[in-house]
Amino acid sequence: MNNLTPKQAYEKLYKISKRLAYFSSVLSILGWDERTYIPKSGYKYRSELNAVLGEYIHDEWTKDYIGELIEIAKNGELNEIERSNLYWWERSYIRSKKIPKELLINHIKVSTVAYQVWKEAREKSDFELFKPYLNEIVKILREKVQILGYKNEPYDALLDGYEAEITAEEISKVFEELKGETIRLLEKVKEKDFKRRLINGHFEKEKQKSFCIYLLEKIGFDFSMGRIDETTHPFATRIHPGDIRITTRFYEDNILSSIFGTLHEMGHAFYEMGLKEEYFGTPVGEAVSLGIHESQSRFWENIIGRSLEFWELFYKDLRRYFMHFENIKLEHFYLAINEIKPSYIRVEADELTYNLHIILRFELERDLINGKLSIDDVKDAWNEKFESLFGFRPRNDSEGILQDVHWSSDMGYFPTYTLGNLNAAQFLYKINKDLGNIYELVKEGNFKTIYNWLKENIYEKGSLYKPQELLEKVTGERTNPKYFLKYIEDKIEKLLSID
Amino acid sequence: MNNLTPKQAYEKLYKISKRLAYFSSVLSILGWDERTYIPKSGYKYRSELNAVLGEYIHDEWTKDYIGELIEIAKNGELNEIERSNLYWWERSYIRSKKIPKELLINHIKVSTVAYQVWKEAREKSDFELFKPYLNEIVKILREKVQILGYKNEPYDALLDGYEAEITAEEISKVFEELKGETIRLLEKVKEKDFKRRLINGHFEKEKQKSFCIYLLEKIGFDFSMGRIDETTHPFATRIHPGDIRITTRFYEDNILSSIFGTLHEMGHAFYEMGLKEEYFGTPVGEAVSLGIHESQSRFWENIIGRSLEFWELFYKDLRRYFMHFENIKLEHFYLAINEIKPSYIRVEADELTYNLHIILRFELERDLINGKLSIDDVKDAWNEKFESLFGFRPRNDSEGILQDVHWSSDMGYFPTYTLGNLNAAQFLYKINKDLGNIYELVKEGNFKTIYNWLKENIYEKGSLYKPQELLEKVTGERTNPKYFLKYIEDKIEKLLSID
Numbered sequence: 001m002n003n004l005t006p007k008q009a010y011e012k013l014y015k016i017s018k019r020l021a022y023f024s025s026v027l028s029i030l031g032w033d034e035r036t037y038i039p040k041s042g043y044k045y046r047s048e049l050n051a052v053l054g055e056y057i058h059d060e061w062t063k064d065y066i067g068e069l070i071e072i073a074k075n076g077e078l079n080e081i082e083r084s085n086l087y088w089w090e091r092s093y094i095r096s097k098k099i100p101k102e103l104l105i106n107h108i109k110v111s112t113v114a115y116q117v118w119k120e121a122r123e124k125s126d127f128e129l130f131k132p133y134l135n136e137i138v139k140i141l142r143e144k145v146q147i148l149g150y151k152n153e154p155y156d157a158l159l160d161g162y163e164a165e166i167t168a169e170e171i172s173k174v175f176e177e178l179k180g181e182t183i184r185l186l187e188k189v190k191e192k193d194f195k196r197r198l199i200n201g202h203f204e205k206e207k208q209k210s211f212c213i214y215l216l217e218k219i220g221f222d223f224s225m226g227r228i229d230e231t232t233h234p235f236a237t238r239i240h241p242g243d244i245r246i247t248t249r250f251y252e253d254n255i256l257s258s259i260f261g262t263l264h265e266m267g268h269a270f271y272e273m274g275l276k277e278e279y280f281g282t283p284v285g286e287a288v289s290l291g292i293h294e295s296q297s298r299f300w301e302n303i304i305g306r307s308l309e310f311w312e313l314f315y316k317d318l319r320r321y322f323m324h325f326e327n328i329k330l331e332h333f334y335l336a337i338n339e340i341k342p343s344y345i346r347v348e349a350d351e352l353t354y355n356l357h358i359i360l361r362f363e364l365e366r367d368l369i370n371g372k373l374s375i376d377d378v379k380d381a382w383n384e385k386f387e388s389l390f391g392f393r394p395r396n397d398s399e400g401i402l403q404d405v406h407w408s409s410d411m412g413y414f415p416t417y418t419l420g421n422l423n424a425a426q427f428l429y430k431i432n433k434d435l436g437n438i439y440e441l442v443k444e445g446n447f448k449t450i451y452n453w454l455k456e457n458i459y460e461k462g463s464l465y466k467p468q469e470l471l472e473k474v475t476g477e478r479t480n481p482k483y484f485l486k487y488i489e490d491k492i493e494k495l496l497s498i499d
Numbered sequence: 500m501n502n503l504t505p506k507q508a509y510e511k512l513y514k515i516s517k518r519l520a521y522f523s524s525v526l527s528i529l530g531w532d533e534r535t536y537i538p539k540s541g542y543k544y545r546s547e548l549n550a551v552l553g554e555y556i557h558d559e560w561t562k563d564y565i566g567e568l569i570e571i572a573k574n575g576e577l578n579e580i581e582r583s584n585l586y587w588w589e590r591s592y593i594r595s596k597k598i599p600k601e602l603l604i605n606h607i608k609v610s611t612v613a614y615q616v617w618k619e620a621r622e623k624s625d626f627e628l629f630k631p632y633l634n635e636i637v638k639i640l641r642e643k644v645q646i647l648g649y650k651n652e653p654y655d656a657l658l659d660g661y662e663a664e665i666t667a668e669e670i671s672k673v674f675e676e677l678k679g680e681t682i683r684l685l686e687k688v689k690e691k692d693f694k695r696r697l698i699n700g701h702f703e704k705e706k707q708k709s710f711c712i713y714l715l716e717k718i719g720f721d722f723s724m725g726r727i728d729e730t731t732h733p734f735a736t737r738i739h740p741g742d743i744r745i746t747t748r749f750y751e752d753n754i755l756s757s758i759f760g761t762l763h764e765m766g767h768a769f770y771e772m773g774l775k776e777e778y779f780g781t782p783v784g785e786a787v788s789l790g791i792h793e794s795q796s797r798f799w800e801n802i803i804g805r806s807l808e809f810w811e812l813f814y815k816d817l818r819r820y821f822m823h824f825e826n827i828k829l830e831h832f833y834l835a836i837n838e839i840k841p842s843y844i845r846v847e848a849d850e851l852t853y854n855l856h857i858i859l860r861f862e863l864e865r866d867l868i869n870g871k872l873s874i875d876d877v878k879d880a881w882n883e884k885f886e887s888l889f890g891f892r893p894r895n896d897s898e899g900i901l902q903d904v905h906w907s908s909d910m911g912y913f914p915t916y917t918l919g920n921l922n923a924a925q926f927l928y929k930i931n932k933d934l935g936n937i938y939e940l941v942k943e944g945n946f947k948t949i950y951n952w953l954k955e956n957i958y959e960k961g962s963l964y965k966p967q968e969l970l971e972k973v974t975g976e977r978t979n980p981k982y983f984l985k986y987i988e989d990k991i992e993k994l995l996s997i998d
Binding site for chain 2: 022037
């Protein structure tokens with residue numbers, strides 16, 4: 001081992017990384033299958049199957065010689081791409097190596113049970129059922145952050161797992177500004193009638209499906225390298241280059257769910273489709289973080305998909321598929337799909353209030369992990385915070401603290417949703433600078449130009465830069481809420497001007 | 500290693516075997532995905548993905564300590580199941596270990612190219628294109644059989660890969676008897692009008708699909724542990740217990756293809772569904788051979804599915820789905836689905852002449868591998884043999900020597916199709932002995948009793964016995980063509996009696 005040159009060591013790492021990427025591809029296809037077409041009795045064997053594969057990948061990547069190869073390779077003269085790959089390889093090696101296997105296995109086991117209990121607790125709307133399991137999860141996470149180490153505060157270690165090198169302090173500053181402005185903007189629209197009731201009706205599933213496929217094709221989703229299926233919870237996944245899949249769901253009493261769900265997952269898929277194929281199997285060939293990924297889903301779902309110009313282009317098609325809209329003016333449809341209205345449930349929230357749901361969760365989990373909040377107090381804390389943000393209290397646990405699945409396994413994930421919203425708007429302003437008014441392109445159906453800009457500036461970069469570095473390279477600064485606030489305030493003015 | 504007790508060694512083998520079974524499950528799901536839902540551009544990465552996984556399984560199972568564990572375990576006091584597992588483990592260890600990796604990889608590489616060339620050659624109906632690749636394949640196979648070793652003649656080594664411990668000599672005797680009788684029976688029906696033209700028409704795909712699902716449910720296919728999809732070439736596959744999948748194809752101008760394709764694959768699936776779950780991951784928990792597997796697909800497709808009693812039960816349903824049959828008498832439908840008529844193409848052949856297609860291939864590939872026939876003479880040999888069996892010559896290579904995909908990668912597979920036909924009839928006679936006339940059960944729709952007999956006597960045995968041993972245990976003798984010949988002659992008499 002020691003007589004390898006840095007170049008040889010790098011090559012070895014490259015080969016191992018690429019080989020393990022194929023095993024990860026297998027996990028992706030299993031995940032897709034489990035959520036789409038597996039027969040009911042098949043589930044039983046899948047957890048074992050996933051465990052065997054996951055353990056194999058983990059074992060291969062935590063062997064001591066991986067660390068040795070990294071040390072040798074670091075001494076070489078590296079180009080930008082090699083440097084970046086080594087950064088991520090070392091990072092994941094260290095993170096995986098630090099966590100003792102017993103802790104890892106215990107975490108998986110507790111999560112599996114906690115998930116089942118959470119489902120039952122949510123159904124019964126009884127937080128007391130879930131509390132002991134949440135307690136276990138928090139204990140495990142607190143142990144984990146101590147082992148992993150952190151910059152300023154324990155919670156940073158969890159954030160770092162989803163959004164490399166960002167800190168709770170930085171997020172907190174961003175969120176504070178966002179919170180105040182959001183509450184101010186919310187005041188402005190509280191009397192507004194968004195005419196949401198106009199688009200109630202019955203929408204046949206098969207027709208919804210055809211319309212979604214029609215939209216995907218028009219926008220430029222390449223079905224030769226992708227597909228769409230139906231699942232309870234929509235998702236996007238890349239198996240490997242040339243095979244990127246999305247799913248959506250169809251409610252026959254709500255057409256918006258499938259349309260915007262599809263556009264959301266299409267955004268994720270675009271990112272994956274735009275990664276550089278030649279880098280497949282190495283970090284530089286992969287998406288860099290959840291906060292960047294979510295910026296793309298939100299960009300296509302909200303910034304493009306909920307714009308007036310988008311529907312100026314497609315409203316006639318929607319009317320062709322669904323008679324319902326014959327007597328509804330385009331402007332009223334636009335109003336309805338942008339209704340801003342505080343509500344209990346995060347996943348049903350609008351563009352503006354969505355972030356309040358996230359801020360709430362961020363503040364609570366930060367305090368939980370940092371030891372400033374105990375499990376016994378977390379439900380009251382949720383309800384009080386909720387009231388201070390939204391002006392009313394959850395009526396029960398199901399629509400309060402029990403609504404999300406995330407805490408049955410982990411924390412640190414939530415903030416990336418709002419980072420995604422903010423980053424999306426930040427990219428928008430840069431696109432407008434580079435390409436002129438993006439909505440002129442949307443009106444013409446020229447999505448290709450928009451996609452190409454995103455591909456060149458974001459998708460193809462993969463993980464070449466850390467997430468906040470990428471934002472700086474592309475937009476000149478780190479995540480700054482002012483772009484989103486400008487975007488949403490402009491939109492609100494427009495919405496308010498429609499009768 | 501050497502201080503392990505035989506019991507401990509066996510336990511270790513058991514664990515390794517079970518772990519590798521999960522990796523094989525992954526290959527199954529990849530195979531299913533590649534033939535059903537993968538987007539076009541996804542193919543490119545799949546050969547590499549399959550190779551990485553296949554190589555891993557191969558490498559793990561050919562490590563020296565596997566051989567050492569086997570040696571130690573053999574010294575223990577073994578029960579019947581353990582003895583059988585050890586037999587198969589040793590067999591596959593020795594076979595895998597003997598083949599040098601370069602030969603293995605070369606075989607895969609040549610096959611991949613040969614398959615592409617075969618497709619082109621078949622399209623152009625030009626054997627000359629394919630000849631050099633067939634030559635390569637035969638060379639590789641001749642090398643392989645020398646390395647593997649054989650009982651009487653080189654070809655035995657290939658047979659043994661698909662049907663353990665059977666020899667070409669034994670098959671040859673069975674086939675000789677079958678050949679003579681088949682030609683005699685063919686004479687009897689050559690003037691018969693089977694009224695096949697009556698069931699021409701246009702059959703909507705969606706309706707065919709519904710009808711096939713209806714049939715599957717009525718017969719007892721358990722959709723909680725299985726599913727059906729559409730592919731160009733129908734197949735059945737078990738991912739792992741609780742997840743068995745079949746496919747079929749739909750021709751809108753030919754309803755028989757989807758119905759009998761579905762029943763055929765259902766037979767394969769029944770075998771896989773009936774294996775003992777507790778033995779999953781060990782040989783005893785797996786199907787024993789192709790010749791037994793095919794006996795089950797043929798049993799359900801032909802012996803059950805093409806019987807008059809089956810359609811006495813289901814003809815009213817078929818009429819419900821398809822108006823076409825309103826004015827066609829049941830007896831004429833029965834005639835039509837059993838039409839016996841010599842034809843060029845194996846996969847379109849009827850129950851009787853199908854075996855002639857197999858005998859032709861068996862004789863040719865036996866001579867090729869044993870060195871009695873050269874590549875330069877194989878096409879002429881095909882055409883001459885074909886004429887002597889069928890009474891006419893193929894008009895071109897596409898409907899002659901180029902019709903099947905098999906020779907682009909291997910030989911020794913074909914005979915198992917006819918073994919399947921013969922074994923199916925042999926089981927039938929035993930079932931009739933045990934349960935009374937099976938067709939009384941069919942008429943009542945009592946498929947459960949038939950399935951249970953097959954499960955108890957065949958499916959649950961897995962690979963506990965070698966294939967011919969299983970036949971002896973169940974029917975009292977090895978594969979004997981007289982049962983099939985009796986079955987088909989009785990059927991022909993019945994068909995001839997219908998006007």
